[in-house]
Amino acid sequence: MNSQRVWLVLFGVWFAVVAIVGAAGGFAQPGPPLVLGAAVAIPPLLTILGWRYVPAVRRALLAVDLRHLVLLHVARLEGAIFFLDALRGELPMGFAIPAGFGDVIAAIGALVLLTARRPARRTFLAWNVFGLLDLVVAVTLGVLYSASPVGVLSTTASNTSAIGYLPLILIPGFYVPLLISSHLVALLRRNELTDSDQSLPASRVGLLHSGDDQASDRGLHTLVAGAGKANERIE
Numbered sequence: 001m002n003s004q005r006v007w008l009v010l011f012g013v014w015f016a017v018v019a020i021v022g023a024a025g026g027f028a029q030p031g032p033p034l035v036l037g038a039a040v041a042i043p044p045l046l047t048i049l050g051w052r053y054v055p056a057v058r059r060a061l062l063a064v065d066l067r068h069l070v071l072l073h074v075a076r077l078e079g080a081i082f083f084l085d086a087l088r089g090e091l092p093m094g095f096a097i098p099a100g101f102g103d104v105i106a107a108i109g110a111l112v113l114l115t116a117r118r119p120a121r122r123t124f125l126a127w128n129v130f131g132l133l134d135l136v137v138a139v140t141l142g143v144l145y146s147a148s149p150v151g152v153l154s155t156t157a158s159n160t161s162a163i164g165y166l167p168l169i170l171i172p173g174f175y176v177p178l179l180i181s182s183h184l185v186a187l188l189r190r191n192e193l194t195d196s197d198q199s200l201p202a203s204r205v206g207l208l209h210s211g212d213d214q215a216s217d218r219g220l221h222t223l224v225a226g227a228g229k230a231n232e233r234i235e
Contacts, residue, residue, distance in 0.1 A: 007064070011178070014043075018173035019166065027173060028164030032148055036164070036172060040139055043177035047184055061185050066192065069182045073110035073131060075175065079103025085162065092158040095141045102134030121193035124186070132183040135176055142172060 018039065021027060027036045050057030079100040086096035109127040113119050144153040147161040154160070162168055 006060070014178075015170070015174050018170060022164075022166045022169035022173060025165070027169050028161070030148075032150055033143060033146055033164075036169075037143075039173045040177050040180075044180045044184055047181040051185070051188055062189065064185065066186060066189065067114060069186050070110045070113050072182050073179060074107050074114075076103040076107035076110070076131075076179070078171075079107070085168075089157075090162045091160060092145050092154070094153060095138075095145045095160055099134075099138035099141060102138060106131040106134055119193075121190060124193055125190055128183050128186050128190075132180065132187075135180050135183070139172065139176060 021035070027033070027039070029035065047061070051061055052058075079102070082091055082096035082100035082103075085091040086093050086100075106127070109130065113124065113127060116123075141153075142160050142163060143150055145151055145158070145160045147154055147159040151159060163172060
């Protein structure tokens, strides 16, 4: 099993755990959102620690195609779902507008990077910084609007309690930490691009374009496409 398939297996297990815990109401417990906070914070933290202290993890992260890291963010077009939920009164506008717009802008930026023949490092860095800050703002607003002791912006009629349940819990429980981690890896690998314009490099160890890797590419595209299906609301 090559490294990209290992990543897909790990993502699949991670997705399943979040879905099972969400279905059991584990993210909607009364009190501070500690379980959800851990779900958001632990994967990026493990990414940084693995890069810094575990050579095998660092090699695996260096082997990931930078284009795949960017491709994951195309799924952020699904941030538009927040607008629909806000119009239905299921999410507060103060959360949905900045979180939704930020995600859509980040997704458009990802498409620009993927389609540009020669994106400069400064453009790549600017997109990563914006995308990372947008996720931090969205998480912060989600907490401040939560129906919890720290939800100082929430009201009984306007809060983010709907995010504690399926299918929306998959966004902060799975996609947000995945996207944060991908931004961090991209920033850690920023020196692979120069200040002059050049195309996004595939990987540091040339793992792409074999038959197995093409299958993994299809798997990653399936994962991204699955973001839309997983986030559809149950009427």
